[in-house]
Structures are given as structure tokens and as C-alpha cells.
Amino acid sequence: GETQYVKAERGMQVYAGTLNISGTLRVRVAAAAEGTLLSEITKLLDHALQARSRYIRLADRASQLYAPVVHVTALLTVIGWLIAGAGLHDSIVIGIAVLIITCPCALGLAIPAVQTVAAGAMFRAGVLLNSGDAIERAAVIDTVVFDKTGTLTLPELDVVNVAEIDADTFHLAGRLALASHHPVAAAVARASAVKAPLPDVVEEPGRGVRAMFEGEEVRLGSPAFCGADDLANELLAQDPEVSVVAFSRGGRHTVFAVRQLLRPDAAKTIDALTNRGIVVELLSGDREPAVRHAAGALGVNVWRAGVTPAEKIAHVEALKRQGRKVMMVGDGMNDAPALAAATVSMSPISATHLSQATADLVFLGKELAPVLAAVDYSRKAMSLMRENLGLAIGYNVLAVPIAIAGLATPLIAALAMSGSSVLVMLNAMRARRAGRA
Structure with a gap:
């Protein structure tokens, strides 16, 4: 996290993985395997990844009950008509109509369609998705914690x-x-x-x-x-x-x-994030004067310098315990545990391989604007996901009673089902334009 190179002198502690830029070093191994700083970072990363894996996607939550409810409804419809005196053939046809009209096409498309359109729009804005549920998690963030060196600054x-x-x-x-x-x-x-x-x-x-x-x-x-x-x-x-x-x-x-x-647009991007009601913090392993200078230039009031990987992850966890939804943006190996611990994480394309692999989103280019784009597109996409779910559920609320009443043939049910799917797709196309949430 240092912006200036450190002169290695006799008796100074150096870490495995440190880059020697000039001259020859003679070092004595004081720790190996589990005792190294790299091992400590790996342990922090594994713990954070296990905690993050408990997140359940909106699509998964929506589909948990849908299929059994639909099949039970169709079965009860057949039984109900049989009890009412209808023939077996007519009862089965009405049950089939119920199954067709409740076919989960609209619900199945409600979220993936928006995600696909939003992912394409985000790619054009310089954002790559590393995680299938990154959009849903990025949509709810209220705090962005930036690393400094290589993240707010050019590499x-x-x-x-x-x-x-x-x-x-x-x-x-x-x-x-x-x-x-x-x-x-x-x-x-x-x-x-x-x-x-x-x-x-x-x-x-x-x-x-x-x-x-x-x-x-x-x-x-x-x-x-x-x-x-x-x-x-x-x-x-x-x-x-x-x-x-x-x-x-x-x-x-x-x-x-x-x-x-x-980065040329760093101040403008941070100002835009603040205007969207997002709290911006700066957390860096660099020296205090350098961090203070960057925070002042960017208008960031909350900042900390000389932070270790363990302190970074502890700070992110503390924010989450306060109920905050945190996006961590960093590029270094020492940022990887905090990236994994955050609600959602983002790294520049110039980041270390470990940080890129850990991050949910990766942004391209020299500008910081993709961070803002990720937030805007995610919020827009999440809003459209909810709208699509509402459309799919509303369609079923209106159409299912009609099918149960025997007023819809399988052909009419198929047309209605197709129409609902088209409506959901058309609504998903609106994700191409990000608006302020």
C-alpha cells in the first residue's frame, strides 16, 4: 500500500512476495508456511468467502415455492372439477390449462433477462461481472470503502x-x-x-x-x-x-x-456517489501524509492510514454490523480479504490476480466512472427485477382464477403465457439505460 519505495537496511523485516527493485538482498528466513503474512491474508480471505457464500439470490428465493405451488394448484383443480361432476377428460384439460397459464416462463425470465441486459450495458460502461449475484448486491450498497494506492490513484x-x-x-x-x-x-x-x-x-x-x-x-x-x-x-x-x-x-x-x-475523474465520481446518498470512506495501508493529501483532494472526510489487511477486514465487518451495505474497491493482495468480506466488491483491471479473482466486479480503463456506473445500473436493474416479478405475479393472480374456472382453453392459456413473457422481456430492455436511483 506504500506509494514510496522503502530502503531495506540491516535488521529490517521484509515479507515474502516483496519486490526488490535494485541491488542484492541477503535475508534470513524467520517464518515459513503458516507463519508468513501471505498465509495470514489467505486465512482471512477464506473466512470472508465462507461468510459471503450464505447470500441467497432473489431468483432463488422467488423460485423456491413456485413450482410446487403451481403443480398442487393444477392437481387441486382437476380434483375439484371431478368432485363437481365434470368428466375426467374435461377435468384434465382444465388442469392442463392451469399448468400452461402458470408456466413459469415470465417468472423464469423476470430476473435473468434484466441481468443479461444490465450486464451488457455495464460492459459497455467498462464494468465486467465476476459474480452472478453481483448486480443484486451492488444495488443495495450505502457505503463505498476505497483503497488508495492503485485504486484511487493510477497504478x-x-x-x-x-x-x-x-x-x-x-x-x-x-x-x-x-x-x-x-x-x-x-x-x-x-x-x-x-x-x-x-x-x-x-x-x-x-x-x-x-x-x-x-x-x-x-x-x-x-x-x-x-x-x-x-x-x-x-x-x-x-x-x-x-x-x-x-x-x-x-x-x-x-x-x-x-x-x-x-485517477482523472476520481473527485467527480466520489462527488456523484455522495450525491446519491452513499457514504464514501478511504482505507489505505499507505503513510498518513499521503492518505491525508488524497482524502483532501477528493473531499473524503472519513479516512484511515497505515491499515493492515486484518484491520481492513475488521473495519468492513464493523460497518456491516452497523447495518451498512458496503462496497469495497481495492486492487492489492492485502485488499483481498476485505473485498471478500464486503457486501459487494470491485477491483480495477490492473489489480493483482488474487484481488481480481475475489472481486465481484472488475472495471476497465484509467477512470473511476465505472464504479458509479456499476451502482447506477445495479439499482436500475434491481428496480426492474422487482417490477418484472410484480408483473409475473400479477399476471398469475389474474389468469389463474380464469383458468381454474374453465374459461381458458390450453391455446388461450398458451397465448396468455407467451404475452406475459414478452411483456417481461420488453420491460427488461429498460435496463440498458441507467438512471439515478
Whole structure:
């Protein structure tokens, strides 16, 4: 969850799965198998998934009694007409009409039809469904808990002081950065859009890279390596949340400010969620200054920093005990247990494989708007599901007495049943347009 890379020093604890970006590490194994942080996260995830599996879908609840009730009604109709003196043939025909007119086509289509149309609309809005009941659970949420790093921010680092750097210097620094394995240097290379690295580049692990260019030594790396400590300290005093990488050519020095940028529409999306009556919270494992900065920029009043995976899942569970319906949006391995514990969960396409597999919904692209789209389409779809169930039940309430009374032949019953199915399908098509709920 950290936005800045941590320098590993003698005696420091590191975790299995941590990425070593530069140099060589010598580590002593202090825990293995069940004693690792990864094992703890897996246990939290398994527990949360077992709790979530108890959710029963609306379609399942609606169909539990429908089939036995229909068959018992048809049987009682046949028996009733036989008692009333009708012949066996006529009684069976009337019973068949009851079965046909109550055929669960409309009820069977009521929810799947809406889900299919809504899923297509959500896909066009950049949302992929990972779970069959995700729409129903997303429709009822009243709280959204966001992770910060990689979720509210873009996954890749970017140079934020591009306008202050000479174009030729930027180009040369980018060529040098192409030879570095450091992610911060990679941001410089990416921002410069250069394709050809400098030849004969020497990398000094933990410090930076250097090469000769037109008779001068050029360096890219830490401010100390490039002799740019004063410039770096001046930049960090203005913005302590950036990472800095320095460049030197002869006696000339430049410092690049690098950071993860907020998603371009993050503030707008959070404002829209708030306007829909949804409480937005920020829960991050990153340092407090970075989280405070992001929360302030996005207008999020409820936030916590330095949160562990266990604390994330505990917070989500606490919200649920308060009766809140929580959507968790996160991308990291440490978010997976909280994603599983939430009422519904969502991850960006850039998330770790574990988070994507755990999430009910996955959103595409650099924007955060798909989170809002998921809420709007789900609420619209849930409303249409209830309408369709109402139509199906209302049809049966009107049609079944007519069939029981012997006033509908099997042909008329089939036409009525088909008409109800068409009506339900037409109503489901309205799920293509999301409206504010």
C-alpha cells in the first residue's frame, strides 16, 4: 500500500512476495508456511468467502415455492372439477390449462433477462461481472470503502513537474532511464517517450545509472549520486509526498518529481456517489501524509492510514454490523480479504490476480466512472427485477382464477403465457439505460 519505495537496511523485516527493485538482498528466513503474512491474508480471505457464500439470490428465493405451488394448484383443480361432476377428460384439460397459464416462463425470465441486459450495458460502461449475484448486491450498497494506492490513484508512477524541465534534458534523461530497472526511473523513461537508450550505461545498484554523452558524464539516480541534494530538498519541502530522481550532466542538475496521480475523474465520481446518498470512506495501508493529501483532494472526510489487511477486514465487518451495505474497491493482495468480506466488491483491471479473482466486479480503463456506473445500473436493474416479478405475479393472480374456472382453453392459456413473457422481456430492455436511483 506504500506509494514510496522503502530502503531495506540491516535488521529490517521484509515479507515474502516483496519486490526488490535494485541491488542484492541477503535475508534470513524467520517464518515459513503458516507463519508468513501471505498465509495470514489467505486465512482471512477464506473466512470472508465462507461468510459471503450464505447470500441467497432473489431468483432463488422467488423460485423456491413456485413450482410446487403451481403443480398442487393444477392437481387441486382437476380434483375439484371431478368432485363437481365434470368428466375426467374435461377435468384434465382444465388442469392442463392451469399448468400452461402458470408456466413459469415470465417468472423464469423476470430476473435473468434484466441481468443479461444490465450486464451488457455495464460492459459497455467498462464494468465486467465476476459474480452472478453481483448486480443484486451492488444495488443495495450505502457505503463505498476505497483503497488508495492503485485504486484511487493510477497504478503507474508519472512525472508531475514536466513543464519545469527543458525538453532536451528530459529527452537525454529518458534515454538514460531506459537502462535502469528502478520504477521511478521507468516513470521518467515513459514520460519522455524515447525509444533508444544510451550506449554503454553502467548501473550502480542502489544509486543510479551513468554513461558518457558527447564527452560529458550523465547520471540518473538518487540526489546524492547526482550531486543534487539541495535541489531535491527544495522540491521535497514544497511537496513531501513525491518521490525524486535526479539527473546531472557535467555540472548541471535537474530533479524529477514522480508520484502516482489520482485517477482523472476520481473527485467527480466520489462527488456523484455522495450525491446519491452513499457514504464514501478511504482505507489505505499507505503513510498518513499521503492518505491525508488524497482524502483532501477528493473531499473524503472519513479516512484511515497505515491499515493492515486484518484491520481492513475488521473495519468492513464493523460497518456491516452497523447495518451498512458496503462496497469495497481495492486492487492489492492485502485488499483481498476485505473485498471478500464486503457486501459487494470491485477491483480495477490492473489489480493483482488474487484481488481480481475475489472481486465481484472488475472495471476497465484509467477512470473511476465505472464504479458509479456499476451502482447506477445495479439499482436500475434491481428496480426492474422487482417490477418484472410484480408483473409475473400479477399476471398469475389474474389468469389463474380464469383458468381454474374453465374459461381458458390450453391455446388461450398458451397465448396468455407467451404475452406475459414478452411483456417481461420488453420491460427488461429498460435496463440498458441507467438512471439515478
